[in-house]
Amino acid sequence: MNVQQNKNKDKLAFQKLIAVFGVILFIGKIVAWKLTNSDAVFSDAMESIVNVVSAFMGLYSLYLAAKPRDEDHPYGHGKVEFVTSGIEGALIAIAGIMIIYEGINSLIVGKVLSKLDLGIWIIAATAVVNYLLGYISIKKGKAENSLVLISSGKHLQSDTVTTLGVVISLMVVYFTKIYWLDSVVALIFGLYIIFVGYRIVRKSLSGIMDEQDPELLSQIIKVLEENRRTEWIDVHNMKIQQFGANLHIDAHITLPWYYSLRDAHNEMEKMIILLAKNTNRSVEFNFHMDDCKPISCPVCQIAECTVREKDFVKRLTWTPENVTNVEKHTAE
Numbered sequence: 001m002n003v004q005q006n007k008n009k010d011k012l013a014f015q016k017l018i019a020v021f022g023v024i025l026f027i028g029k030i031v032a033w034k035l036t037n038s039d040a041v042f043s044d045a046m047e048s049i050v051n052v053v054s055a056f057m058g059l060y061s062l063y064l065a066a067k068p069r070d071e072d073h074p075y076g077h078g079k080v081e082f083v084t085s086g087i088e089g090a091l092i093a094i095a096g097i098m099i100i101y102e103g104i105n106s107l108i109v110g111k112v113l114s115k116l117d118l119g120i121w122i123i124a125a126t127a128v129v130n131y132l133l134g135y136i137s138i139k140k141g142k143a144e145n146s147l148v149l150i151s152s153g154k155h156l157q158s159d160t161v162t163t164l165g166v167v168i169s170l171m172v173v174y175f176t177k178i179y180w181l182d183s184v185v186a187l188i189f190g191l192y193i194i195f196v197g198y199r200i201v202r203k204s205l206s207g208i209m210d211e212q213d214p215e216l217l218s219q220i221i222k223v224l225e226e227n228r229r230t231e232w233i234d235v236h237n238m239k240i241q242q243f244g245a246n247l248h249i250d251a252h253i254t255l256p257w258y259y260s261l262r263d264a265h266n267e268m269e270k271m272i273i274l275l276a277k278n279t280n281r282s283v284e285f286n287f288h289m290d291d292c293k294p295i296s297c298p299v300c301q302i303a304e305c306t307v308r309e310k311d312f313v314k315r316l317t318w319t320p321e322n323v324t325n326v327e328k329h330t331a332e
Contacts, residue, residue: 019055025126036119039106039186040166043099050095054088082204085151089200099190106183116174127163158196162189217320223278225318233300238323247283257291
């Protein structure tokens with residue numbers, strides 16, 4: 001079993017843990033809701049339903065993402081993580097709408113609360129467990145570059161924030177006996193949950209549509225700029241796609257026109273190895289080798305070139321703005 005398979009197995013095991021705890025915490029919140037009849041607790045329970053559903057969806061998506069590429073999926077199955085993460089975000093937003101509806105209804109009709117002290121202890125305990133699971137999930141997701149684990153972690157931590165808000169609101173209602181505050185708190189957290197859902201959906205859509213990740217692009221170009229060789233005259237038309245935890249990098253590298261095919265390929269391999277060593281993800285490269293033209297002479301740093309047609313003008317610093325350009329770079 002290779003390193004990537006071990007990572008996939010580890011991610012699946014952790015997602016199973018999230019799913020199991022999701023069910024347990026949901027049951028606890030339902031018990032608290034039945035005991036208290038609180039809209040705020042109801043809002044927390046509704047978000048926990050989403051936790052359970054999204055945990056099992058995340059489990060399925062990680063299973064698919066771990067499958068090797070095949071004839072029908074030449075780039076693998078990693079993009080399913082974006083799909084399931086998007087569905088999770090949509091479910092979170094729907095839960096927020098349900099919470100707002102229930103809160104407004106309670107403000108109009110009125111509601112009797114009971115056993116708030118017991119409900120406070122139950123909800124507080126779920127908040128602690130949720131935060132710890134969320135923290136570990138985000139940390140693990142970033143280490144494994146898994147959008148599913150990161151989304152699950154953020155969802156769990158957002159659930160922790162709302163749960164703490166519920167605990168505080170229940171304490172305020174318990175001591176002040178101002179019962180309509182319970183519904184107001186539910187409305188506030190309903191809006192917050194909708195916002196969290198929107199952000200997750202937005203992130204998922206950007207991945208599905210191959211939106212450029214500025215931070216990732218900057219990191220890769222920084223590695224190239226800091227370790228560039230004189231023979232690498234130019235790099236342009238760079239594009240980066242993400243497939244789950246994997247990356248696919250396209251780019252054009254300009255090399256001296258008089259290099260043999262073997263020499264040119266060796267230089268390209270050096271660039272690929274450099275990036276692979278400085279990227280903590282599995283990367284697939286598709287580099288195109290361009291021969292240098294007279295327009296490249298002003299930015300070419302090969303001092304001993306005997307076929308130079310134009311004088312060297314300046315060293316061009318590679319940046320995210322110019323490396324993504326389609327055309328070769330010039331001194332202008």
